[in-house]
Structures are given as C-alpha cells and as structure tokens.
Amino acid sequence: MLRYDYVDDILERRGAYREQHLALLTEHGCMMGGAIGDPVHGALIVFETAAQAEAFTRVDPYVANGLVTEQRIEPWALAIRS
16 A cells, blocks of 8 residues: 655645546556545555555655655455455
C-alpha cells in the first residue's frame, strides 16, 4: 500500500495533473485508491506489488510537482473481505 501525505491546498492545486495522475495509476496496476480526510490531507493507494508502487511514484505528477509532502510504501495483510 502506498500512502501519500498532501499539501494543504491539494484540491486547488491538483487540477492540472489529475488526469495524468489517474491514467498512470491504471497503467501501473493500481487495484484501488483514493483521497483520505475531510479536509483531504492524503491518499491510500493499493498495488499488487511494492515494485508497482515504486514505479508509479517515480512518474507521478503529484510527486514531481510538489503536491506530495511525504510518501511511504508498506505491506498490507488483508485480513477480511466481504
């Protein structure tokens, strides 16, 4: 799982990069993901492998343009699914 922390004004600043960001998520095998918080302060994004997450962060326009203040990839052991 990839966790992003965003700049405070992410909703105002992401517009120019959002389409490319979403397309790259699909291209890099994102299984699910989305923004977290109210107000939005980050995102959780699930990939099948850490390598996919790492490859995505290298090309993500949110990272390249300073919208992500911190990122980390952590293993996630799914315990239940309904």
